[in-house]
């Protein structure tokens with residue numbers, strides 16, 4: 075279902091560093107599985123899944139990590155197919171876009187933590203992943219999307235538009251708005267965000283994507299994002 079070589083290529087180009095891509099079908103424990111999310115990442119997600127990566131012979135030290143949820147992804151592809159879309163084309167483009175979304179979250183961390191995973195960090199990473207899955211389930215049950223909205227703020231949107239631009243540099247051609255998903259967790263309009271940032275993704279393309287949000291975000295762009303939100307809410 076996923077072309078992992080393709081997704082690894084995308085990640086290496088955008089981040090300039092290799093990542094772990096883990097599929098729920100690899101054996102991600104239910105306590106570490108976000109039920110309805112198509113993918114997720116977190117600062118110590120590699121450490122959370124170190125035992126799994128080791129069992130697959132894939133652990134090579136600290137790296138950013140992304141988990142892809144096989145079942146949710148398959149549901150989305152089936153839904154697209156039911157709407158008359160070409161399932162294979164959609165699956166390829168959607169997987170690219172989902173990966174770019176997660177890479178933008180990683181870029182927003184401003185760097186990669188390469189510190190050796192001590193036993194304490196392993197326990198902590200396991201506990202925090204379990205806790206955040208529980209919080210996610212509770213928020214979803216309460217129809218409370220504040221935490222999810224917070225992680226998809228204007229800095230994230232900016233990093234995402236930059237990540238899409240970098241994907242385009244190496245020939246990826248998925249629709250940009252696939253990266254923002256649907257629902258209450260990401261209210262920004264992709265096309266508006268892209269036009270608000272104008273030539274910035276090209277002019278800052280020499281820079282590591284981890285450093286983009288260390289530069290000042292032009293204020294007029296932020297206003298445009300706000301307008302985009304208001305437009306959608308009307």
Ligand SMILES: [Zn+2]
Pocket residue numbers: 175179225226
């Ligand atoms: Zn997200």
